[in-house]
Amino acid sequence: MTDPIIAKGTLWTVIILLGLGSFALRFAFLGLIGNRPMPDWIMRHLRYTAVAVLPGLVAPLVVWPNATDGVLDLPRLAAALTTLAVGYKTKNVLAAIFSGAGMLYLLLYLMG
Amino acid sequence: MTVTTPHTAYWEGVRDGLPFILVVAPFALLFGVVATEAGLNVWETLAFSVVVIAGAAQFTALQLMQENAPTVIVLASALAVNLRMAMYSASLTPHLGAAPLWQRALAAYMMVDQSYACSILAYERNRDWSPLQKMAFYFGAVTPVIPVWYAMTVAGALIGSSMPAGLALDFAVPITFIAMIAPALRTLAHKAAATASVVLALGFAFVPFNLGLIIAGIGGMMVGAQVELWMERRARA
Numbered sequence: 001m002t003d004p005i006i007a008k009g010t011l012w013t014v015i016i017l018l019g020l021g022s023f024a025l026r027f028a029f030l031g032l033i034g035n036r037p038m039p040d041w042i043m044r045h046l047r048y049t050a051v052a053v054l055p056g057l058v059a060p061l062v063v064w065p066n067a068t069d070g071v072l073d074l075p076r077l078a079a080a081l082t083t084l085a086v087g088y089k090t091k092n093v094l095a096a097i098f099s100g101a102g103m104l105y106l107l108l109y110l111m112g
Numbered sequence: 113m114t115v116t117t118p119h120t121a122y123w124e125g126v127r128d129g130l131p132f133i134l135v136v137a138p139f140a141l142l143f144g145v146v147a148t149e150a151g152l153n154v155w156e157t158l159a160f161s162v163v164v165i166a167g168a169a170q171f172t173a174l175q176l177m178q179e180n181a182p183t184v185i186v187l188a189s190a191l192a193v194n195l196r197m198a199m200y201s202a203s204l205t206p207h208l209g210a211a212p213l214w215q216r217a218l219a220a221y222m223m224v225d226q227s228y229a230c231s232i233l234a235y236e237r238n239r240d241w242s243p244l245q246k247m248a249f250y251f252g253a254v255t256p257v258i259p260v261w262y263a264m265t266v267a268g269a270l271i272g273s274s275m276p277a278g279l280a281l282d283f284a285v286p287i288t289f290i291a292m293i294a295p296a297l298r299t300l301a302h303k304a305a306a307t308a309s310v311v312l313a314l315g316f317a318f319v320p321f322n323l324g325l326i327i328a329g330i331g332g333m334m335v336g337a338q339v340e341l342w343m344e345r346r347a348r349a
Contacts (some may be wrong), residue, residue, distance in 0.1 A: 005151055006178065010153065011156060012156075013183055015156075015159055015160050015189065016163065017187055018166045018173055018186075018187060018190050019163035021163070021191045022188075022194050022197065023220060023221060026197045026198075026220040026221065027217060027220035028202075028225040028348065029202040029205045030201045030219065031218050032215065033221060042345060043199070043202075043296070045337045046199050047340070048302065048305040048332060048333045049192055049196055049333060050168070050193060050196050050331070051197040051297065051306045052305045052306070052309045052328070052333040053189065053309065053325070054193065054292065055194050055313070055328075055332070056308075056324075056328030056332060057172055057291075057325055058290055059187070059310040060312050060313060061286045061310075062290075065283070065349050066282050067280065068283040074199050076280075079244060079283060080290055081113065082154070082326050084293075087290065087292075087295050088297060090184070091242045091295040093291045093295065094135065096291035096295075097288060100287040100291065101284075101287060103176075
């Protein structure tokens with residue numbers, strides 16, 4: 001990773017606010033709102049938050065990796081596609097991680 | 113018929129929660145390693161895991177902080193990843209809503225994907241359980257998971273500082289996230305949301321302050337919701 005420096009003030013701000021925010025999300029219904037149902041359209045959008053945010057976070061890291069200064073890199077691209085394929089087929093997170101890491105190290109080794 | 117006391121419900125929860133150690137332990141270990149690589153010390157890394165307890169959100173925040181994204185964007189993105197917790201909370205409320213406030217607060221703090229999933233399945237199997245038994249099961253299910261989350265974060269942080277370079281750890285985060293997303297691509301709507309997110313994130317990568325990710329997130333959610341509506345209409349027609 002290139003020059004990984006995170007300011008301490010920023011770090012603690014993020015830890016504390018993210019902790020409070022995450023607790024608020026977890027507590028929202030259980031603690032405060034009770035049994036009242038949520039509007040359908042909100043639930044329909046909430047169902048897709050994880051699959052809408054995480055791919056967008058990952059895509060630039062795969063296509064323009066930091067480690068290669070943003071140049072598309074075959075081992076990393078192949079590792080990402082392997083992880084996706086194995087995770088989709090097996091529904092097994094650990095199997096997907098190990099397959100992807102295996103592909104990455106294999107290609108990094110073969111390509112010297 | 114066997115009588116389930118809160119005591120037996122608790123131990124049933126522990127038993128159902130035990131296998132998740134296999135999922136949580138490597139993930140926490142990896143967070144410890146990656147956080148140390150990013151320059152956090154052991155205490156900061158542990159504090160992160162204790163205060164937030166949400167692997168995906170923690171990795172998201174860490175990644176964006178390394179990219180020097182503004183704090184508001186870091187928080188908005190990481191909390192968006194955690195929005196699913198609000199759904200879990202809503203879905204647990206009919207079962208646990210009658211418990212005392214302090215128990216509900218504690219349950220909220222320890223709410224993770226695995227404890228939610230195995231609790232909601234247990235409640236569907238045991239419809240005769242009282243709120244007390246349901247809460248006992250829930251605390252049982254998190255008992256093996258949460259201490260392992262803390263401990264393995266520390267282990268990762270301690271290992272991380274002695275990790276040799278050249279392990280291509282820059283790619284640990286993408287691989288972990290892809291491995292988490294892939295099994296979640298169950299329906300056409302999920303696939304469409306993920307695809308839209310990728311296209312929008314790459315297309316709007318030039319937008320400053322990592323706002324491209326926010327655009328991708330909102331766009332992906334809208335595409336997912338619209339495809340779901342379209343699928344429902346088609347199923348009815």
